[in-house]
Every structure is written in C-alpha cells, then in structure tokens.
Amino acid sequence: MSQLLALPPPAPRLQMELPAVSFFGRSFEEYTRFFALDPAALRRTAVLDVAAGPSSFTAEAVRRGIDAVAVDPLYGRPAGSLAAQVRADYHRMFAQMRAKPRLFRLRSFPSLAAAEADRRLAARRFLADYDGNDRHGRYVRAGLPVLPFLDQGFSLVLCAHLLFIYAARFDYAWHLAACRELVRVSTGEVRIHPVCGAGGRPYAELGRLRADLAADGVRSEVVAVDYEFFAGSNSMLVLRRDRNLRRAGAA
Numbered sequence: 001m002s003q004l005l006a007l008p009p010p011a012p013r014l015q016m017e018l019p020a021v022s023f024f025g026r027s028f029e030e031y032t033r034f035f036a037l038d039p040a041a042l043r044r045t046a047v048l049d050v051a052a053g054p055s056s057f058t059a060e061a062v063r064r065g066i067d068a069v070a071v072d073p074l075y076g077r078p079a080g081s082l083a084a085q086v087r088a089d090y091h092r093m094f095a096q097m098r099a100k101p102r103l104f105r106l107r108s109f110p111s112l113a114a115a116e117a118d119r120r121l122a123a124r125r126f127l128a129d130y131d132g133n134d135r136h137g138r139y140v141r142a143g144l145p146v147l148p149f150l151d152q153g154f155s156l157v158l159c160a161h162l163l164f165i166y167a168a169r170f171d172y173a174w175h176l177a178a179c180r181e182l183v184r185v186s187t188g189e190v191r192i193h194p195v196c197g198a199g200g201r202p203y204a205e206l207g208r209l210r211a212d213l214a215a216d217g218v219r220s221e222v223v224a225v226d227y228e229f230f231a232g233s234n235s236m237l238v239l240r241r242d243r244n245l246r247r248a249g250a251a
Contacts, residue, residue, distance in 0.1 A: 015199030016096055016103065016230075021166060022089045023074055023082070025055030027122040028064075033108055033227040034193045035158055035236060042066045048154040048185060050144065051162040054086050056122040058138055059129035069138055069154075076141035079131040086123045090116075103200065105228040115229065145177035152187035159192045164203040172205050176212055183218050183239050190239040195222055200232030217242045 032039060043065040049057050052070035061068035074082060094116050097104065101112065109115040133139045142148050144162070159182060163175055170178075182190040196202050203209070210220045221238045228234040 015197070016093075016100070018166060018169070018198050021051075021162065021169070022093055023053045023072075023085045024089055024093055024161070025053040025119065025122050025126055026057070026160070027055070027118055027125075028057050028060035030108065030118065030122075030227075031055070031057045031158070031160070034160065034225055034229075034233070035191045036223065036225050039064055039066070042156070045156060046154045047156045047158065048149070050147070050157060050159040050182065052139075054082065054123040054126040055160075056125035056129070057158075059125050062129075062138065069140060071140045071142050071147060073141065073143035075130075075133075075139045079127055082130065083127055086127070090120065090123070103230050105231060105233075107228045109229070145174060145181045147181055147185055149185045151184055153185050155186070155188045157182050157186040157190045159190070161193070163192050164195055164206075165198055167197050167203055167205075172208070175203075175205065176209060179209065179213055179218075179239060180216065183213075183216075183241055186239075186241070188240070191236050192239070193225070193236040194233035195235045195237050196232035200230065202232070206237075213239065 028039075031037060039061075042061070044067065046067045047061060047069070049055065049068065049070040052058065052072050053074075055070070058068040058070040074085065077085075094112075097112050097116075104112065106112070106115070109118065130139055140148065144159075159178075163170075163178055167175070179190070179192075182192070195206065197204075206222075213220055219240045219242050222235050223238050224235050
C-alpha cells in the first residue's frame, strides 16, 4: 500500500508588508515617469497631488510655473514632527526593500540604493518647502474620501501609491468613494498609479470599480507607462468625466 505524503502548504506570495499607510514620497522626476506627465504642458495649470506625503512634486512643480497643491492627512503638524515621521517610515520601508529585492524591477533606477537616495532627497526638498507653508499654503490637511475643495477646481488630479496598494486596508466602498471624490474636484483628468496591490497583482475589484464609475458617467482607461519600480507598477488608471453623457443628462 502506498503512503500518502503530506504536501507543505504553498509559500505565501512575496509582497511588501503595509500595516499602516506610510508617509513616503517621491520626486517630481519620478512623478513625470509614472504619471506620464509633460511638465511644459502643465505650466499655469492647477494640479492637485492627493495623499502626497513627503513628495517633492509640489515644491518642484511650483518652481516650474505649475499651480500645484498637495493634500495629506498628516499635514498641519510641525515640520519637525513630519521629519521624524519620514525617518521612521523610510527606515522601515527601505529595510523591507533590501530584504525583498525580487519585488523590484529597477527600470528607473540603477539600484535600490539609488532609489533610496532619490526618495530621501525628495523628502528633504518637501520638508524645506513645507516649513514655509504658513506663508504660501500649498500643503492642505485632508484625506480621501473627502477633500476640502470646490467641484472641478483642478485641471489635473494625481494620486500615487494609496488606492489599490492598500486594498487590504481599505475596502471596495472606500475605493469607489475615493475615485468619485477625485473626479469631483477635477475638471480634466484623474491619474492613479499604480493599478496593482503590494504584491504586484492587479487590483482584484478593478472591473467592478470601472463599471460602477461608468454608471456615474466617468470614463476610465488603464494606460501603460514607461516605468516600473516594483513588480506590476507599469500602468496607471485614468479617469475622465464623460462630458457627452453629462450634456445629454442636462438636455
């Protein structure tokens, strides 16, 4: 009689551990890659960066003549407090990156060390600009799914590394409400990057999300981008209000 051998359980899929939303940011240059942005075309354009964290996009965009505003739940705290948050979250995130190199494709950086140096420089630029926020008011404290802005207040709305990445933390209803809010404050496009979770797999509810948004009169498109830092992060979700549908409804 043959013996049945007990097979070991399948190994868990490799992914980043994200017990909480990290205060983590990127540079203007990296934004142009994963959002497929043309900086020259954005001059004198109102752009909103949602869940911006310590990204330097807004600080660098303003210097290029772009009317940029950033929003994040942690804004409003003193610069020293945010600097401490950067130190803690960056230490944790980069330790994970070094421990899980197979998650990364490094198409935009020669090494993880180069990526770390770039993100730390971006955080320093953010902190220097944030320190003067009482004067220029570019950093607004708020978080999805409720933003303190008027309808259609921005030509372009960006949201990076929040939706879909934290699918285990935020349920489907939150994702739908967040997308609706991003569209509400945009008069043009909403760009969301990436379209995958922390393990590189596409967002499981993407089809349902796009169908529900379409029912609201929001067109959506998954667009490939010339960028991939971690596995699966080579696309963005673009949302646009369907103007034809809105005009038909108003007739």
